[in-house]
Amino acid sequence: MAEARITYHGVGKRYGKLWALRKVECAFHAGEVVMLIGPNASGKTTLIKSLLGLVSPTEGHITVDGQVIGSDPAYRRSIGYMPQISQFPATLTIGQLLEMMADIRELRADEVEDSLVEELGLSAQLDKRLSTLSGGTKQKVSAVLALRSRPSILVMDEPTAGLDPVSSKRVLQRAAAVRDTGGTVLITSHLMEEVEALADRVAYLEDGNLKFLLPVQEILSSTGCTRLSEALPRMLERSTLEAV
Amino acid sequence: MLKVFKYTLIDLARNRFVLGYALLMLLVAQGLFVLEGDPTKALLSLVQVVMALVPLIALVFTVVYMYDTLEFTQLLAVQPIRRSAILGGQLLALAAALLLAQAIGLGLPLLVHSPTVAALVLSLSGSVLVLVFAALGALIALKQREKARGVGVALAIWFLFVLVYDALLMWGMFTLSDYPIEPFVVPLAGINPIDLARIMVMLQVDLAAMMGYSGAIYKNFFGSVGGTFAAALILALWVAVPVLFAFRVFRQKDL
Numbered sequence: 001m002a003e004a005r006i007t008y009h010g011v012g013k014r015y016g017k018l019w020a021l022r023k024v025e026c027a028f029h030a031g032e033v034v035m036l037i038g039p040n041a042s043g044k045t046t047l048i049k050s051l052l053g054l055v056s057p058t059e060g061h062i063t064v065d066g067q068v069i070g071s072d073p074a075y076r077r078s079i080g081y082m083p084q085i086s087q088f089p090a091t092l093t094i095g096q097l098l099e100m101m102a103d104i105r106e107l108r109a110d111e112v113e114d115s116l117v118e119e120l121g122l123s124a125q126l127d128k129r130l131s132t133l134s135g136g137t138k139q140k141v142s143a144v145l146a147l148r149s150r151p152s153i154l155v156m157d158e159p160t161a162g163l164d165p166v167s168s169k170r171v172l173q174r175a176a177a178v179r180d181t182g183g184t185v186l187i188t189s190h191l192m193e194e195v196e197a198l199a200d201r202v203a204y205l206e207d208g209n210l211k212f213l214l215p216v217q218e219i220l221s222s223t224g225c226t227r228l229s230e231a232l233p234r235m236l237e238r239s240t241l242e243a244v
Numbered sequence: 245m246l247k248v249f250k251y252t253l254i255d256l257a258r259n260r261f262v263l264g265y266a267l268l269m270l271l272v273a274q275g276l277f278v279l280e281g282d283p284t285k286a287l288l289s290l291v292q293v294v295m296a297l298v299p300l301i302a303l304v305f306t307v308v309y310m311y312d313t314l315e316f317t318q319l320l321a322v323q324p325i326r327r328s329a330i331l332g333g334q335l336l337a338l339a340a341a342l343l344l345a346q347a348i349g350l351g352l353p354l355l356v357h358s359p360t361v362a363a364l365v366l367s368l369s370g371s372v373l374v375l376v377f378a379a380l381g382a383l384i385a386l387k388q389r390e391k392a393r394g395v396g397v398a399l400a401i402w403f404l405f406v407l408v409y410d411a412l413l414m415w416g417m418f419t420l421s422d423y424p425i426e427p428f429v430v431p432l433a434g435i436n437p438i439d440l441a442r443i444m445v446m447l448q449v450d451l452a453a454m455m456g457y458s459g460a461i462y463k464n465f466f467g468s469v470g471g472t473f474a475a476a477l478i479l480a481l482w483v484a485v486p487v488l489f490a491f492r493v494f495r496q497k498d499l
Contacts, residue, residue: 073326075324086315
């Protein structure tokens with residue numbers, strides 16, 4: 001197994017009386033794509049947000065490349081994030097936004113990966129104001145922002161939601177490329193068929209608990225299915241029966 | 245921080261609300277100077293408008309802007325920069341945009357029609373009120389999760405400072421006018437930044453005498469060098485305290 005890049009050490013997060021995450025222990029490695037799945041309010045987004053520093057764990061801690069993440073934001077230099085909802089400053093243009101983010105990340109020209117701008121058909125729209133863009137185009141901008149700095153850790157929250165099939169495929173190909181160059185990719189998605197070809201492991205969360213984190217092959221072989229979308233319901237059904 | 249400031253300001257410079265604010269102030273100020281004929285009378289009318297409108301606009305605009313840009317703030321917060329740099333840049337840009345709009349809408353007519361010390365003090369007082377209420381707006385937006393609730397709290401605070409507080413103060417002064425309440429009147433007026441700003445302008449147009457008993461008390465205290473210094477210090481605290489709390493809340497906030 002490759003080295004662990006991201007490790008959750010007993011991470012729990014409580015909002016008021018509700019535990020959104022409960023003592024999560026897991027590690028994500030270099031060169032793998034992990035698909036995070038689970039019902040609504042299962043803790044997927046909190047798991048991601050605690051890695052990104054958007055949410056502070058109530059208990060436990062997270063390490064990235066062996067360093068405990070805290071108030072120092074430097075570790076986020078290696079992270080690219082594509083959120084589920086893309087909302088940008090209304091009157092800025094796409095070009096200005098890309099420039100702003102490169103400026104904030106202090107990227108040199110040779111560090112910027114701009115081919116996705118062309119691939120997703122955004123080149124001709126760089127002067128368009130962000131407020132005039134459709135939801136799908138905003139998602140494309142979001143994908144470009146996530147991948148432009150050549151991140152070695154890529155976090156995508158429902159990346160294909162709102163994207164056309166061709167753009168979805170291109171964005172997922174880029175995610176695969178991050179994995180192939182030794183990066184770590186975490187993806188949450190409800191569209192299993194789209195992401196299953198990409199995933200190396202699957203993490204299943206329910207009520208804030210990490211129920212399992214298993215290689216795709218192991219899930220398929222243990223259920224006798226050929227598709228993840230068929231295997232997962234069967235596996236969950238089985239674990240429910242075992243619990244009864 | 246300067247990078248966040250720069251791009252937030254570029255965004256705000258084309259914001260319709262900010263442009264509308266500049267235009268509204270310009271129309272009101274210009275209209276008052278033209279209609280009143282006498283620059284001093286126009287200035288006095290303008291004082292009332294500025295003391296009511298500026299806090300309302302600064303509060304509500306800051307609250308709404310902070311809520312509307314929450315998702316983008318999240319995106320900034322996952323970049324390798326500190327949260328203090330994000331909030332600092334955003335607050336500076338908000339203040340700069342509102343001050344610029346006010347300089348055009350209020351400053352220009354004052355410069356043209358009434359280039360006096362009183363006009364300068366009005367302009368400065370209006371600017372300080374922008375800073376005070378933008379700071380309060382930021383704190384409200386960070387403390388309240390829901391936009392509607394945040395706007396509601398902002399309106400309630402504006403109502404409290406503009407109407408309720410003065411009404412209570414006046415009622416207290418009339419009720420207790422037979423007692424030596426002078427030592428309490430000045431600090432009580434000083435608690436409300438709008439009152440404080442209004443007093444500073446009124447002293448410049450020498451209308452404190454028309455304000456009766458309370459005017460005499462204010463003139464005694466705020467008319468002195470020490471009083472002016474105290475007023476400036478209180479207004480500075482009205483800016484600094486909410487800003488410091490806002491930074492503290494934002495640093496610990498789950499986004």
